[in-house]
Amino acid sequence: MRKKIVAGNWKMNLDYNEGLGLFSEVINMVKDEATGNQQVVVCSPFIHLHSLAALAKGYTNVSVGAQNAHQAESGAYTGEVSAKQVKSTGAEYVILGHSERRQYFGESNELLAKKTDTALANGLKPIFCIGETLQQREANEHFDIIKSQLVEGVFHLDADKFSQIVLAYEPVWAIGTGVTATSDQAQEIHAFIRKELAAKYSQQVADDTTILYGGSCNPKNAAELFACADIDGGLIGGASLKSRDFTDIVKAFN
Numbered sequence: 367m368r369k370k371i372v373a374g375n376w377k378m379n380l381d382y383n384e385g386l387g388l389f390s391e392v393i394n395m396v397k398d399e400a401t402g403n404q405q406v407v408v409c410s411p412f413i414h415l416h417s418l419a420a421l422a423k424g425y426t427n428v429s430v431g432a433q434n435a436h437q438a439e440s441g442a443y444t445g446e447v448s449a450k451q452v453k454s455t456g457a458e459y460v461i462l463g464h465s466e467r468r469q470y471f472g473e474s475n476e477l478l479a480k481k482t483d484t485a486l487a488n489g490l491k492p493i494f495c496i497g498e499t500l501q502q503r504e505a506n507e508h509f510d511i512i513k514s515q516l517v518e519g520v521f522h523l524d525a526d527k528f529s530q531i532v533l534a535y536e537p538v539w540a541i542g543t544g545v546t547a548t549s550d551q552a553q554e555i556h557a558f559i560r561k562e563l564a565a566k567y568s569q570q571v572a573d574d575t576t577i578l579y580g581g582s583c584n585p586k587n588a589a590e591l592f593a594c595a596d597i598d599g600g601l602i603g604g605a606s607l608k609s610r611d612f613t614d615i616v617k618a619f620n
């Protein structure tokens with residue numbers, strides 16, 4: 367059975383102490399909520415990772431992730447952080463291909479394919495983000511865009527490696543805007559993604575892959591989104607910065 371995941375993406379928010387405080391609250395509030403095949407993942411800035419991973423130890427349903435990692439193993443890349451370094455903190459996941467990385471840092475599908483390989487080689491599970499812009503949706507290009515992001519970003523992986531990938535569908539027009547995709551719009555894309563996975567790999571791989579929805583997901587809309595057949599949880603930005611909101615989203619599974 368595929369994992370159900372609620373992942374927080376803190377983005378570039380919270381200083382060191384604020385981050386530890388929020389994560390301690392989150393652990394206390396979700397430890398009895400996330401059970402069985404449900405996983406709560408908090409993706410923090412690099413500075414928090416080691417301390418958060420230490421706090422999460424002993425809670426099998428709570429994990430920590432980074433929001434980026436470099437494609438090279440190591441070397442003269444001043445200011446960058448490698449996948450091996452992320453892994454050494456105790457983090458298990460890494461977000462790759464978030465639309466803000468694509469937009470502000472020019473990350474292409476080709477680069478993201480390399481980042482995915484390096485993350486996997488170092489034992490990290492990528493949360494690989496895909497999604498169309500408003501302009502692309504209005505031009506009716508959203509299915510083509512999603513498909514090319516899959517083909518160029520992750521479909522070079524064999525089925526065994528692909529089994530480590532979590533996908534996140536995040537329509538760019540819904541991120542941080544307060545405009546959520548309707549559950550019908552999200553389910554339509556999630557079903558499309560799963561169909562593409564079945565065609566590329568197998569029905570088994572398609573059935574086993576966790577596909578998250580992201581974009582203005584909040585305690586009010588989470589239950590309806592998570593009830594959709596192909597939506598296996600959420601990637602949560604703004605609402606992950608408040609322990610109560612984030613916990614209420616985790617509870618939306620139940």
Ligand code: PGA
Pocket residue numbers: 375536540541542543544580581582583601602603604605
């Ligand atoms: P949001 O961000 O929940 O604030 O829209 C989601 C994301 O960027 O992952």
